Amino acid sequence: MxxxxxxxxxxxxxxxxxxxxxxxxxxxxxxxxxYLETVSSTMEESRALALRxxxxxxxxxxxxxxxxxxxxxxxSWKGERGKNLFFTILLGYPDFSAIPKALTLRTGLAVSLAIxxxxxxFMGRFDNIRIKWPNDIxxxxxxxxxxxxxxxxxxxxxxxxxxxxxTEFPIGLQAKATSIALALASGDLSTSGDPLPxxxxxxxxxxxxxxxxxxELSLPEKADESLPWRIRVEERLYMKDRRVCFIPGGxxxxxxxxxxxxxxxxxxxxxxxxxxxxxxxxYITGELDIIKxxx
Numbered sequence: 001m002x003x004x005x006x007x008x009x010x011x012x013x014x015x016x017x018x019x020x021x022x023x024x025x026x027x028x029x030x031x032x033x034x035y036l037e038t039v040s041s042t043m044e045e046s047r048a049l050a051l052r053x054x055x056x057x058x059x060x061x062x063x064x065x066x067x068x069x070x071x072x073x074x075x076s077w078k079g080e081r082g083k084n085l086f087f088t089i090l091l092g093y094p095d096f097s098a099i100p101k102a103l104t105l106r107t108g109l110a111v112s113l114a115i116x117x118x119x120x121x122f123m124g125r126f127d128n129i130r131i132k133w134p135n136d137i138x139x140x141x142x143x144x145x146x147x148x149x150x151x152x153x154x155x156x157x158x159x160x161x162x163x164x165x166x167t168e169f170p171i172g173l174q175a176k177a178t179s180i181a182l183a184l185a186s187g188d189l190s191t192s193g194d195p196l197p198x199x200x201x202x203x204x205x206x207x208x209x210x211x212x213x214x215x216e217l218s219l220p221e222k223a224d225e226s227l228p229w230r231i232r233v234e235e236r237l238y239m240k241d242r243r244v245c246f247i248p249g250g251x252x253x254x255x256x257x258x259x260x261x262x263x264x265x266x267x268x269x270x271x272x273x274x275x276x277x278x279x280x281x282x283y284i285t286g287e288l289d290i291i292k293x294x295x
Contacts, residue, residue, distance in 0.1 A: 025207055028214035029057020029089075033206075036062045038081075043150065043159045046088035050155050054090065057214075061087035061206060065161075083165040084179070085202040089213070091156045099156055100217055102268025104135050104149045106229050107158055110212035111145055112137050112236055115162070115180065117212070118205045122184065122195055132238035132288060133270045137162075142178035160209065164202040180205075234263050239288065246272055248286040257281070261288075 023033040031054070039045050039062040046060050064081040093099050100106060108131045115129055115137065130138045137145035148159040163179035178186075181196045197205075219228065234240060239261045246257045259274040271280040 031057035033059040042088040056092040085162040088159040110216045114208040114212040117208045130238040139183045165199045
């Protein structure tokens, strides 16, 4: 039987002004979770919070972002007001070397696990949630979440957007994007008659993501070649062991690599066994843009 979400709408405590509010919900990082109805972007709000001295693990979430950014210049993250989850968490470290390696991928691992936890509250089983290198979460072949990581000295800002309750997308995105509710309704997650997530349930998902992220970043690093996070990422890596086309560097580089997606390197780089070669090549930037399957 599906479990009921903890709450449908966020309990609010007004703090030091009439705009920003603090959510009365648990944060395993031991820091506040702030809420605004509308922001330019949660990433910019998070930078402002860091400047005023907010601690490691502070979160800012909003109903709507006017200028939400994607990983690539010129791309944006847009969604219906109040139906999706947008937030940024700031993480402060004693020095640059203390920042966890492959932080974006490990955040993706936490988000994918949290989405599975969240779906389990609505249905008995789930399937087909994958991490697309370097920063997307896929349900089937469609994107449902994205991650943007930026650094400022010893402080890291991780912006996360998840399509939760939105059920309609612009024509240009319908073949590329989905939401948890839409995937459930369409049967992509093998459900039948189970309740669908409502807009307020996005705060339950936020709670689950924070728990998973805290858990992931608390795991000790190991120096060997079988890092636990690598194994767990590769288990759910989108297009793993399948033929792909990859654009290394910038999207306008004009380069194109074809081969088999072999896995993830020790620093989070993508490993591709190029056509005609016997050793995988490592890429630290680029995009899985065109996917071709061959016999």
